[in-house]
Amino acid sequence: MISLADRINDALPQTQCKRCGFPDCKAYAQAIAIDNAPINQCPPGGLEGVTILSKITGRPVLPLNPDNGTEGPMTVAVIDEAWCIGCTLCLKVCPTDAILGSNKVMHTVIEAACTGCDLCLPVCPVDCIEMVPISNERTGWSAWSPALAQQARKRYEARQLRLIEEDKQHASRQQSKAEMKLADLATHTRFDADKEMARKRAIIEAALAKAKTRQKS
Numbered sequence: 001m002i003s004l005a006d007r008i009n010d011a012l013p014q015t016q017c018k019r020c021g022f023p024d025c026k027a028y029a030q031a032i033a034i035d036n037a038p039i040n041q042c043p044p045g046g047l048e049g050v051t052i053l054s055k056i057t058g059r060p061v062l063p064l065n066p067d068n069g070t071e072g073p074m075t076v077a078v079i080d081e082a083w084c085i086g087c088t089l090c091l092k093v094c095p096t097d098a099i100l101g102s103n104k105v106m107h108t109v110i111e112a113a114c115t116g117c118d119l120c121l122p123v124c125p126v127d128c129i130e131m132v133p134i135s136n137e138r139t140g141w142s143a144w145s146p147a148l149a150q151q152a153r154k155r156y157e158a159r160q161l162r163l164i165e166e167d168k169q170h171a172s173r174q175q176s177k178a179e180m181k182l183a184d185l186a187t188h189t190r191f192d193a194d195k196e197m198a199r200k201r202a203i204i205e206a207a208l209a210k211a212k213t214r215q216k217s
Helices: 004-011 025-035 046-057 089-093 146-183 193-216
Strands: 075-079 099-102 105-109 129-133
Touching: 004 025, 004 046, 025 046, 075 105, 089 099
Parallel strands: none
Antiparallel strands: 075 129, 099 105
16 A cells, blocks of 8 residues: 555655755655645645645645745756866756766756756856756646656656665775775884874774775665
8 A cells, every 4th residue: 555655755746856845855755744744845846736735635725835935837957068167066966867977078968857956056166057947838737747757756766776886886995995904004004003003903994894884774
């Protein structure tokens, strides 16, 4: 049986924009179902989204909370390639991996994968990103669709898995480095050998324990 939190999450637009005040759509859905969070904190869903959540939860329809933003048309990020410095900051915050590029290489946006979350705007050091409306007069769920929401959700979940795997791989590399240094500690110790080796051993063992913990998580 599908839980209330899952039903609510299925009804959200999956833009992962954090405007609701939570880390992602799933976290907001759980907060509504478990902690009685208000149902009117999702600007991308708009008033229609609030109405949908009202039917699911049995709570009254409320106006969209202006503290979380306003309902508007669907937008996509467009990068001014002439000004992009390839800093990769926007790549790190994009929830659906909709931005392509690498360090010191011009970035570009995959329009079909962009959710219009706006998260790339505040991190761009040269303000070369603009959110461009693409749905004319349509706003909220009228501008979005269940199909687009499902695509965004899949891309977001795939990104989360990738980040976890990358973190584990990084921890594995750090563990290997720490083990090598620990095995050859005497070679890297020149002054006051006993005291210095004890200090270095404590530092390396702490790093090793941290790396092992990250791989298990």
